[in-house]
Amino acid sequence: MTVKPIKTKKDYAQAMERLEMLFDAKKNTTEGDELEVLSILIEKYEDEHFPIGLPDPIEAIKFRMEQLGYNQADLAKVVGLKSRASEILNKKRKLSLEMIRQLHDKLHIPTEVLIQPY
Incomplete structure (x- = not known):
């Protein structure tokens, strides 16, 4: 099969079918090379047609706290006050720039997640 761009749902379905057939192909073989190129094309198509949005900032904080x-x-130690932590977790207080910095530095939550509106 010739590798070609994935432009339609039909192309995508065919590519996924072929990917399944090549899944166990060895690296540095013709089939292994086809698998690698096909994987890149599928990923590009999925990124464009099935984007995954960023999580809600407060849910991300809760998830990270649980982890x-x-x-x-403990969150109060990061954001300053226990009442502030409660307001944040209950979505009654917006995150300030300084809180975002602290949450990023101390909990390692990506800033692009924290700066989203909620």
Whole structure:
């Protein structure tokens, strides 16, 4: 099969079918090269047609807190006050630039997630 650009849903379906056939191809073989190129084309098509948005900033904070075993008091140490942490988690207070910096630095949440409106 000749690798070609993926422009339609039909092209995408055919590419996915071919990808499945090539999935176990060895690197540095003709099929392995085809698999690599096909994967790139599929990823490009999916990025354009099935974009995944960024998570809600507050949900991202809650998720990260859960991962780290943090509670509201731990978040208060990052954002300043316990009442402020509560307001943030309940979406009653917007994140300030300084809070975004602290959350990024201390919890390693990407700034592009934190700066979104909610």
